[in-house]
Amino acid sequence: MSSTIFDLISRALARAGKTLLHVDSNDFYGGHWAALSLDDLTALAEMKCMVDSNPYRDVVVQMDRSKLAFSRAYAIELSPHMFYANSEMAGLLVASKVYNYLEFKAFSNFYILEETSSRLSRVPSSKEDIFTSPAIDLIAKRHLTRFMKFALQYEDDANHGIWKGEFI
Amino acid sequence: MKMMPITEYGKVSSSNLNGMLNSDRSDQDFSQFLSDVFHISDRIALFIEFALALSPVKNISTADGLSRVHRHLTSIGVYGEFPIVVPMYGGGGEIAQAFCRASAVKGATYMLDRRIKNVEAQAVNFENGERCLADHIIISSSAIDDKATGIAKYIVALNHPCDSLVSDDSVAAFVTFPPGSINSFEEPIQVIVHGSGTGSCPQGQSIANATHSNI
Numbered sequence: 001m002s003s004t005i006f007d008l009i010s011r012a013l014a015r016a017g018k019t020l021l022h023v024d025s026n027d028f029y030g031g032h033w034a035a036l037s038l039d040d041l042t043a044l045a046e047m048k049c050m051v052d053s054n055p056y057r058d059v060v061v062q063m064d065r066s067k068l069a070f071s072r073a074y075a076i077e078l079s080p081h082m083f084y085a086n087s088e089m090a091g092l093l094v095a096s097k098v099y100n101y102l103e104f105k106a107f108s109n110f111y112i113l114e115e116t117s118s119r120l121s122r123v124p125s126s127k128e129d130i131f132t133s134p135a136i137d138l139i140a141k142r143h144l145t146r147f148m149k150f151a152l153q154y155e156d157d158a159n160h161g162i163w164k165g166e167f168i
Numbered sequence: 169m170k171m172m173p174i175t176e177y178g179k180v181s182s183s184n185l186n187g188m189l190n191s192d193r194s195d196q197d198f199s200q201f202l203s204d205v206f207h208i209s210d211r212i213a214l215f216i217e218f219a220l221a222l223s224p225v226k227n228i229s230t231a232d233g234l235s236r237v238h239r240h241l242t243s244i245g246v247y248g249e250f251p252i253v254v255p256m257y258g259g260g261g262e263i264a265q266a267f268c269r270a271s272a273v274k275g276a277t278y279m280l281d282r283r284i285k286n287v288e289a290q291a292v293n294f295e296n297g298e299r300c301l302a303d304h305i306i307i308s309s310s311a312i313d314d315k316a317t318g319i320a321k322y323i324v325a326l327n328h329p330c331d332s333l334v335s336d337d338s339v340a341a342f343v344t345f346p347p348g349s350i351n352s353f354e355e356p357i358q359v360i361v362h363g364s365g366t367g368s369c370p371q372g373q374s375i376a377n378a379t380h381s382n383i
Contacts, residue, residue, distance in 0.1 A: 004260065007267035009306060014274035021300060022271065023292075027281035029265040035258025035368060057318075067327065075258030075368035076323055080360045080377045082222070082342065083253050083263075084239050085246035090253060093263070101266035103257075105365060108250035109333060109341035110219045113349045114211070120333075120343060123219035125251065126244050140212055147206040147216070151237040162205060163230055165192040 004033045011096065026050060035075035038068060082107065198223070198233030218344040218356050224381055226347045226355055254340050256367035322378040330361050330374040339365030355381045 007029070010022045026049050028034050036044065043049045045061035068074070083089050093099040111120040124133040130144055153159055193201050199217055202208040208216065217223050221236035228236075243251035255262045272278055283295040287307060292300045333341040345357040359378040364371045 004264045004267070006306070006308065007264045007271070010276055011267045011271040011274070014271040014276040020271065020276035021279065021302070022268070022276055023279045023282045023284065023294075025281070025283045029268050029280070030261040031264070033260035033264050035261030055316075068325065069370045069373075073370045074325065074375070075261065076325075076375055077259045077261060077362075077368070077377060079260060080362075081260045082360065083255070083259075084251055085243035085253060086239060087243070089263070090246075093266075096267075096270065098263075098266045098270045101269050102255045102262055103367075104247075104253045104255055105339040106248060106250035107252035107254045107338055107340045107342075109335070109338040111333060111341060111343045112215060112219045113343075113345045114214070115349055123215045125220060125240065126249070128249075136212065140209055143207050143209075144212055144216075147202065147208060148237075148241060150206070151234060152241050154234045154238055163193045163201065163234060 004030065008092075011098070033077075033079055033081075035077045037076075038063060038065075038071040038074055040071075041076060194229065194231035196230045198228045198230045201230040201233070214346050218346045219342070222342070222344070222358065224356060224358060224379070250338065252340075254362075254366055258368050259366075317381065320380045322380075324376050324378075325369060326374045326376055327372070328374060329372050330363055330376075333361050334363030334365060334374065336365065339363050353380065 006022070010020060014020050024031070026034070028036070028040055028049075031050070032055065034040070040049065041061055042063070044056070045059045047054070047059075050056070093102070108125065110123040110125050112123050114121050121135060122133075124130045124136070124144075127145060127148060130136065130141055130148070133141075136144065150159060150162065154163065193205075198221070199210075199213040202213045202216060203210075216237065217228060217233060220240050221228060221233045222240075223233065223236070240251050247253060255266075268276075268278060282298075284307075285293045285295045287293075287305060290302055290305070292302065292305060294300070330341070333343070340363065341361045343359040343361060345353065345359075347354050347356055350357065357378055357380045359376050362368050362375045362377070364373060369375050
């Protein structure tokens with residue numbers, strides 16, 4: 001359903017030397033993956049775009065333009081993605097060299113709301129983070145580190161017994 | 169073949185099995201697995217399940233949980249000390265556009281704001297009267313699966329940089345509200361916060377994009 005698949009196909013076919021016409025009923029790229037400006041968002045709310053295969057219901061847009069910058073100062077993702085470095089998409093962007101058209105920044109902050117707190121807690125997301133985190137006691141750190149070591153290689157034969165119950 | 173009990177990662181011990189090795193835990197509740205096998209506390213299990221594994225539902229399976237944590241851990245170090253890369257100026261939308269640009273560079277023609285009236289075996293008729301002949305036609309299905317699950321989304325522009333969450337080293341942040349952490353929400357609420365460093369909003373502001381499985 002996502003038109004991004006068609007963008008990928010399009011690029012593959014074009015590169016293979018096919019003569020190609022790519023048509024989109026929206027006046028912006030990306031379909032359901034699109035990042036919309038304020039004007040595009042308003043159009044979406046008024047059902048003036050995505051008329052083919054519109055998966056959205058009960059869209060409400062409330063905007064106080066006096067508090068906002070101009071329309072194109074915003075790129076609001078309809079389906080925000082988190083692209084892992086070790087993912088097929090990242091690999092594809094590199095292999096196809098399409099990454100040259102993009103500028104990337106890092107994303108490494110994870111937070112959780114704990115029941116006993118009214119503030120967000122930062123979640124340690126790497127072995128170094130766990131080591132230095134003041135929020136976790138020493139014993140818990142040992143258990144967590146042990147789990148992370150396992151998770152890094154959970155698909156190895158030697159580890160199957162731990163979660164899949166196979167004989168080694 | 170003699171079955172060797174594994175009680176700690178990488179170590180083999182001859183102590184009591186507890187029948188653990190015989191059970192296939194891949195469908196077991198992930199938090200139960202963490203507690204049984206790795207003695208992870210409830211509190212840390214929440215960290216793992218909802219922040220590292222990014223679980224969008226209340227009880228993710230062990231198989232799914234492990235594959236997600238694995239994805240997270242093996243991503244750190246690939247391009248730097250961070251697991252996730254953010255394309256500037258609108259994430260997935262920019263990626264879609266980048267593929268289109270790459271395609272156009274190779275000779276493809278793009279037409280936006282064009283609706284199809286009907287499709288023949290080797291021709292397409294547009295609503296504006298234009299007609300295009302083609303050897304091959306690839307078309308998306310516009311039917312939406314009735315069995316698809318709905319989700320609720322809430323996107324808000326904040327008049328605040330959220331600089332306690334985002335920084336130069338992490339221009340976006342993920343925030344999870346596990347089941348039960350907020351009022352009556354039984355499923356987790358997941359929020360991605362984009363700071364102005366992502367290029368998707370002006371300086372001093374940020375965008376919070378929240379999702380909740382509406383089962």
